[in-house]
Amino acid sequence: MRISGPLARAIADNIVRRPLSPRVATYARFVGTGGETLDRGIALRYEAPHSYTGEDVLELHAHGSPVALDLLLQEVSSLGARLARPGEFSERAFLNGKLDLTQAEAIADLIDSATAEAARAALRSLEGEFSARVREIFEQLVALRAHLEGTLDFPEDEIDTVDTARLGEQLEGALDATASLITQATLGRMLTDGVRVVIAGPPNVGKSSLLNRLARDDCAIVTAVAGTTRDAIHVEISLGGLPFHFTDTAGLRATSDPVESEGVRRTRAAVAQADHVLFVLDASDFGARDSGDETERLPVGARLSISSVWSQPCALAPAAMRSTSRRRRAPAWRSSSSI
Known part of the structure; x- marks a missing residue:
């Protein structure tokens, strides 16, 4: 438990009831108003401005029992302390010149880090x-x-x-x-925030199979029935230390089914918010499908970041692929890669 502010020293005198040398860990008994023992632990006192917040600070290292900690918290509150607002200690450190704004933001980034690389980057910013x-x-x-x-x-x-x-x-x-x-x-x-990648394309070309392959788990239902995916499915995957937020979406096509139409609308909304769009097409029937119709209807910003993936027969889950003996080349107007 950490207490920061002008009352920190008075609270230490009331709870520890023994002299505390600054920046020296002291084993002590934590006592209540009536002299009863609340817990035993380590007490540390920091004098302003030589503390994290730049104020007088008291740290009480107690046992992890929720009941004991609650009793200690009630005692500290009765002596004039209050619960800190989220981020208030860093705010006080910033206002007292102990941190600049970038370092204060780095603390939040460090707390929210989802990967080791994100944590290391936040630590570098925190160190200035x-x-x-x-x-x-x-x-x-x-x-x-x-x-x-x-x-x-x-x-x-x-x-x-x-x-x-x-x-x-x-x-x-x-x-x-x-x-x-x-x-x-x-x-x-x-x-910190991750890269938002939306997997889009016509129905039944292997979008859900691709998501499952990337996640190495059966996150999305895969069947041979076109239009199986109706709602967006979100999966977080770390690749090379970088967090990716992949979204599998309903297939893009004209439909009279009101449920599927809502799925298509949500697909377009997800595409509009994406950092990158992974547009999947089935190479086996590319000649019978005008892929330009689907891509041209996407938002302009999304079209600029489209990566077309031409799925090869049986390269992913066979249920989501149409096998064929003919191989067609991806057209020159779109970069392609095999999966």
Whole structure:
């Protein structure tokens, strides 16, 4: 239990009832108002500003019994403390200059990390790596601006003549560093939020089989009946340390069935929100199907990120594939890969 604020020292005197040296772990008895023992554990006191929040802080390390912890919490509350709001300790650390905004956000990212790579990225930001790179770029730009403005405002003074080539090189270096930082930030967002991938395409081409293969589990029902999938199925998969949120959707086709029509509507809505669309087509009957109709009806933003997967016969679950002796090449207007 951690208590932060001006009452931390008074609460320590009431509960521990013995001197606590700053930053020294002390085994102590935790006592209530009537002198009864609530628990025994480790007490730690930090004096402002040498603490996480920059305030006086008391930490009480008790046993894990919910009942004992509840008794201790009631005693601490009766002495003037209250439950902290979500993120309030980090907020106080930010307001007291112990963390910058990027580091404060990194704490939330670390808590929400779904993969080891995401946790490592959040720790690097928490240690100030991202902030240091931002400051470095900022200082470069300020120095360039100061030199340029000084030369323009005071041409008669003995200021170094602007070397256009050198100035351009320094500016290019700052721009390259900024581009690299943006790329890193984008990857950091993907590590935290994950990549949203929607598996779309006509009915009965193997979308659900593909999802099951990626997840290595029977997440979606697979049958030979077209239109088996009516609602979106969401699966989270970690690939190479990067979290992916795959969504299997209902097949795209014109239908009079009101239930299937709702599934198609939800498919298009999911596509509109996706980072990438994995558009699956059955190569065995490509010649009989105008795939352009399905792709052209997708939102413009989604069409720009479509990856067409031409499913080969029996490469996935045979129930979702049509076997054929003829192999057709994927058309030149769309990149393709075999599954």
